[in-house]
Amino acid sequence: MRDAAQGFAIDLGSATLRILSRQEQQVLRTPTVAALDHNGRIWARGNGALALQGRRPDALRLVRPVTRRAVADTTLAAHLLRVALREASGGTKSRTFSGGTVCVPDRIGALQTQALLDVCENAGLRRIRLVPKSLAAAAGSGVPLAEPAGALIVDVGAERTSASLLSFGDVIAARSAAVGGTDVDTGLIRLMRHRHGLTICPGEAERAKHLMTRAAAEHGTVPVHGQDLQRGLPDTRQVPVAELAQVARATYGTISDLVLALLPDSPPKLVEDVYDRGLILCGEAAHLHGLPDHLRDRTGLPVHVPDQPGDVGVRGAWQVRDPG
Template identity: 30%
Template sequence: MTVSLEQLRRCHVAVDLGAARTRVYIKGLGLVVDEPSAAAINTRSGSLIAVGELAEKMTGRTPDYIRVVRPVSGGSVIDIEMAQRMLRHLLGEKLRRQLRRKPRLRAAACTPHDSDPLAQRATIETLVGLGARRVELVDTLLAAAVGCDLPVEQPVGSMIMVCGAATTQIAVLSLGSIVTAVRIPIGGDAIDHAVIQHLRQQHELMLPSQSVRPLQLALSGNGLTSHGPAMTEIHGRDVVTGLARSVQVDTAAVRRAIHTPLTAVLDGLGKVLRHCPPDLVADLADCGIMMVGGSALLPGLDQMLRDATGMPVHIAERPDVCAVLGLGAMLDGMVEPMVLNPLAA
């Protein structure tokens, strides 16, 4: 591992600040927080009204003086103060009291691959403001690979694709390090936006942006594959009249709309394979690609990757929490580094 496992074993709490959801793992307790990265504030008084699930439900339904904000974007903290307030309320007084008992509280956090120093500093300051004396940063790709039980420490190639809300990260790992990786600014939000724009332009129908996930409505059955239902009924609001109405949508047209943003993901996948040593590519032909992240559950995405690469594609058992569970496994000392003894002269 490029990060010291010994240092991680001394940490007490692991945090995964994602654009869609925030997750917290406490040593000895497990996963204690798994909530949307959203907070609702009163703009008149500046007070915090709600965080997590409740704040998510308020999106698009609030009066003028209530604003729903997202302090994390693309895996990076963009509002340190609001991120701290959100985390305090998500943890609750009882858990915060337990953490305050630690004389020198240490924390570990996931950061996107190739994140700039400013984004890393924002993550550190967020956790320092919550009482952490030291913060260890771990690449999300490494943490997710450990969380889905890939043989990260072994001299064998493993490919992982982290499908997030704002970005998609793809990497080939071997001997506890990243051999080659790429981060693409396309995620689940961009795919949802493509569906919303298609329905608006072709059917003059506006879908609720937050209350329902458009893909779950538009892509039932086999989703992105051609074996899905030919037509799907969609409910929304008419752009012209503002009245509620339903339309029959051709799912083949929706598939074509979704393929447009996914082209960038396929290009990134090809770039990683081109920069990968031939011996590791041979390993990947056997073990395939492991998909993690909330957007990995997009119907038919795994089949599309199989068709494009000819490689096996697997979805992790719990793809949405792999990163924080992998970080927690490092904290609990469940990851053993491969010992390389120098040859005797």
């Protein structure tokens, strides 16, 4: 049975923290990052910290307390979660909250489980329920969890991608790899430096990636802003969408390999279900330019991308049953 007192659904990602309260329909999203000085004092958090990229003095550093969905800094992660919970509660100054249902990776270890529990407890959550992210994402995408039929969830995050085969409200098989949207950003930074003579910051790479994704066709161009390597002056390059898309596709092989490696070791009947129903592509980077087409071509599976694919975990978390 679900505990009706669980007031928040939480997805603590390496790039974005998402929170949904039972009283609201809108998902609160905030970057999981803070700007700290040498003494560990927080000067900015979330979007305010991201705005310092390329502008911050040497005395400040940008810190992400969650890396590849593993907690690296429990103190900072708890602080960011507490601030976000207060905002999701309408700006309350409360130090405690009724409880939360928290999305976790399917194959999370004991140490990381404890680290995540510590973060939630230090943020003020009194009761905590952990649910597998793939089950929450399936429920948030409209998959009936009680059906004894195979469902394949491919969750592409900023730094990690997982592929999970589900049936009857349980994770039957799962694989993951350290690849995601930030790998595309890194590739775009390298491309602009070596082919176009332009130094760009991670924020500009992220912007170019989103412009590329929204492009209707690959024959257009995307303006990319940065610093000319030779003159040291601000400059802009009009880069073909096809060229940017080629960089993005270089990361897609690892994602499709996950699916192709998962299916041979899965029960045949569930694999038949997947080939009939297709896979659900979700996560923060699900809309990467050409990714659905790549998966469709490489695996032979229909590919379905839900609306707001990054939010399906928090939207479906409460529908996941408790173990036993």
